[in-house]
Amino acid sequence: MTLIKMAWRNLWRNSRRTFITIFSMAFGLTMMIVGYALMDGMLNQMVHYATVLGTSHVQVHHPDYLEDHSLYDTINAPGTLLEDISGTGLGSAAPRIFATALVSSGQQSAGGQLWGIDPALENSVTELYKHLETGTWLAPDPMGQIVLGRNLARTLSAGPGDEVVVLTQAADGSLGNALYTVSGTLKSIGEALDRGGVIMHIKNLSDLLVMDSKVHEIAIRLNDPDALDTASSTLNETLDQKTYKVENWKQLFPELAEYLRVSSSSMTIILFIIFAVASLGIVNTQLMSLFERTREVGIMRALGLSPLSVAVLVLFETLFLAMIAAVAGGIAGVLWSLRLESVGWDISWMGGSFAFVGVAFDPHMYATLTPAAVIDSIVVMVIVVLIASLYPLFRAARISPVDAIGRGR
Amino acid sequence: MTSLKWKPVFLVLLICLFSSRISSAATAKEILEKVDDLWRGESSFAEMTMEVVTEHYERSMKLKAWSLGKEHSLFVITYPPKDRGVATLKAEKDIWNYLPRVNRVIRVPTSMMMANWMGSHFTNDDLVKESRMSEDYDAEVTFEGEKDGTSVYEIALLPKPEAPVVWGRIEITVIQETLIPIRSLYYDEDGILSRTMLFDDVKKLGGRLVPATMVLVPEDKPEEKTVITYDSLELGLGLKPEFFSRNTLTRKDLVR
Numbered sequence: 285m286t287l288i289k290m291a292w293r294n295l296w297r298n299s300r301r302t303f304i305t306i307f308s309m310a311f312g313l314t315m316m317i318v319g320y321a322l323m324d325g326m327l328n329q330m331v332h333y334a335t336v337l338g339t340s341h342v343q344v345h346h347p348d349y350l351e352d353h354s355l356y357d358t359i360n361a362p363g364t365l366l367e368d369i370s371g372t373g374l375g376s377a378a379p380r381i382f383a384t385a386l387v388s389s390g391q392q393s394a395g396g397q398l399w400g401i402d403p404a405l406e407n408s409v410t411e412l413y414k415h416l417e418t419g420t421w422l423a424p425d426p427m428g429q430i431v432l433g434r435n436l437a438r439t440l441s442a443g444p445g446d447e448v449v450v451l452t453q454a455a456d457g458s459l460g461n462a463l464y465t466v467s468g469t470l471k472s473i474g475e476a477l478d479r480g481g482v483i484m485h486i487k488n489l490s491d492l493l494v495m496d497s498k499v500h501e502i503a504i505r506l507n508d509p510d511a512l513d514t515a516s517s518t519l520n521e522t523l524d525q526k527t528y529k530v531e532n533w534k535q536l537f538p539e540l541a542e543y544l545r546v547s548s549s550s551m552t553i554i555l556f557i558i559f560a561v562a563s564l565g566i567v568n569t570q571l572m573s574l575f576e577r578t579r580e581v582g583i584m585r586a587l588g589l590s591p592l593s594v595a596v597l598v599l600f601e602t603l604f605l606a607m608i609a610a611v612a613g614g615i616a617g618v619l620w621s622l623r624l625e626s627v628g629w630d631i632s633w634m635g636g637s638f639a640f641v642g643v644a645f646d647p648h649m650y651a652t653l654t655p656a657a658v659i660d661s662i663v664v665m666v667i668v669v670l671i672a673s674l675y676p677l678f679r680a681a682r683i684s685p686v687d688a689i690g691r692g693r
Numbered sequence: 694m695t696s697l698k699w700k701p702v703f704l705v706l707l708i709c710l711f712s713s714r715i716s717s718a719a720t721a722k723e724i725l726e727k728v729d730d731l732w733r734g735e736s737s738f739a740e741m742t743m744e745v746v747t748e749h750y751e752r753s754m755k756l757k758a759w760s761l762g763k764e765h766s767l768f769v770i771t772y773p774p775k776d777r778g779v780a781t782l783k784a785e786k787d788i789w790n791y792l793p794r795v796n797r798v799i800r801v802p803t804s805m806m807m808a809n810w811m812g813s814h815f816t817n818d819d820l821v822k823e824s825r826m827s828e829d830y831d832a833e834v835t836f837e838g839e840k841d842g843t844s845v846y847e848i849a850l851l852p853k854p855e856a857p858v859v860w861g862r863i864e865i866t867v868i869q870e871t872l873i874p875i876r877s878l879y880y881d882e883d884g885i886l887s888r889t890m891l892f893d894d895v896k897k898l899g900g901r902l903v904p905a906t907m908v909l910v911p912e913d914k915p916e917e918k919t920v921i922t923y924d925s926l927e928l929g930l931g932l933k934p935e936f937f938s939r940n941t942l943t944r945k946d947l948v949r
Contacts, residue, residue, distance in 0.1 A: 356749050386808075388799045395804045449797045451790070457750040457812030458775055463795040 291600030310613030317617025378405035385452035400489030419444030419468030433481030582688020624651035721832035899926035
């Protein structure tokens with residue numbers, strides 16, 4: 285008890301140094317928490333872009349469809365399948381049809397990827413409808429409207445109100461051709477959609493391709509995105525695996541899943557390194573303060589204080605520093621992170637929107653603050669500080685009373 | 694994207710048409726060159742039927758085709774009603790499609806050259822490449838003699854080093870006496886047989902002996918095929934290059 289009191293008082297004998305030490309530790313902790321939250325936010329954004337803006341969490345196809353995207357590898361009873369999926373209560377599902385086509389406006393033509401979607405269902409699965417650059421999203425009824433990917437719209441010099449000819453090979457071998465009106469254009473979403481995306485009502489595309497009611501894909505948005513593996517296996521049990529193939533976004537985007545996995549573990553390592561560098565300052569401060577008090581420690585030892593007690597005294601000083609820094613830095617880090625969570629961080633000055641591992645980004649980062657960010661950071665800080673104090677601790681315990689008292693004069 | 698598939702067919706047809714004038718001692722190169730020379734300035738009009746059989750569908754189409762020399766050709770579909778009036782123009786290096794339903798003329802971009810035409814086994818690229826066989830390939834007679842009771846030449850075409858072609862090798866078997874082709878084999882760049890074209894039903898059309906039927910079979914799907922049958926053929930119509938214009942594409946009287 286006395287040692288605790290002594291440790292506390294010792295701290296304030298040189299209050300300026302103590303403040304500087306606390307400040308540097310607290311600042312390090314703040315940066316750690318904010319960095320952690322930004323990293324989490326970025327990873328979340330990546331998953332969001334990869335899933336809610338197109339792929340969705342889980343997809344169901346004909347077993348061969350993803351291999352060569354053949355028009356004929358279809359899901360033949362989408363109605364029943366949609367019912368089966370909604371019966372599991374896992375989330376919302378929407379049907380899709382795809383085809384490649386020649387898209388032409390005025391004198392310009394380009395290759396395009398046609399997406400037939402049912403706006404009423406699709407809007408509960410993906411948030412593409414929220415990512416329009418110009419114009420409006422598709423109406424719930426098939427009205428011959430299309431929404432173009434950003435780069436395709438530029439290639440065709442087409443915008444809302446313009447007419448676009450779509451030319452493709454229908455399922456019966458005939459030349460499907462029709463005229464559609466652009467209702468809107470998308471923001472940058474991902475390379476494939478940007479370059480060739482032509483999104484239209486599933487009924488319009490089905491007519492163009494002579495597909496009857498067959499579809500190529502059922503996209504599912506899970507109510508609980510974290511229960512990805514459970515959901516996949518539930519669907520695999522529910523659906524006939526000979527007729528359907530169920531894949532989640534981690535299987536569809538293995539690079540992204542791998543990147544996320546590596547990121548979270550590498551993040552911890554990076555935080556450790558950052559704080560280890562900062563801890564050199566702590567070692568320095570502790571040693572300085574110890575050298576100043578060599579004579580004092582010598583007298584305490586002469587008065588009967590054991591080497592262990594001296595070590596404990598220094599340890600308490602360090603722990604007080606760490607606790608004050610944890611509270612101050614923790615509060616600052618949480619406040620800053622919360623601000624970045626609501627307002628975000630505009631990084632468009634770094635060069636507009638960008639793509640990473642094939643996923644496009646808004647040039648506006650949002651942090652995601654999790655309890656883990658705060659707890660992990662504080663734990664890492666305390667561990668690093670304790671490790672950093674080992675050497676000063678050891679030095680303090682080994683001070684010999686005779687040498688220490690003699691040296692002072 | 695629709696029109697290009699026809700060009701190889703036309704080339705072969707032209708070869709057939711003019712082959713009888715070539716002496717039997719002609720070298721492979723001479724045969725091809727003479728065919729090319731004879732082509733120039735010549736114009737033709739043909740009516741044909743195309744039948745396509747694939748794993749997923751079977752369809753039959755009727756077409757009208759005009760051509761002038763090596764650089765100009767024009768195709769119009771007259772049947773089935775759904776595709777009636779769809780027209781394809783090859784003029785110089787460009788290919789244009791006219792779509793009556795949306796009343797638009799669309800240029801086929803280079804990225805679509807390998808797309809198939811009207812669901813058949815011909816690609817757009819076939820049409821463009823057909824007209825330049827003797828320019829892009831070195832020809833050589835690899836066999837001269839009797840096969841299955843007929844005296845034939847076998848001519849191998851190898852692409853010239855810089856030629857922008859799809860095939861690694863083409864082998865054509867021609868009857869010596871008439872210089873009418875029997876069969877063409879198309880090999881890809883790895884030397885693997887990719888597709889086979891068979892010529893049959895030799896008869897007199899437009900005043901010449903020609904094989905009226907051509908069957909294209911893709912090697913990887915031997916149960917599929919595209920069959921072209923010439924119903925009629927007229928030669929030396931005196932068509933002008935101006936006829937092969939985008940304005941002509943949209944003419945309503947083409948399908949009549």
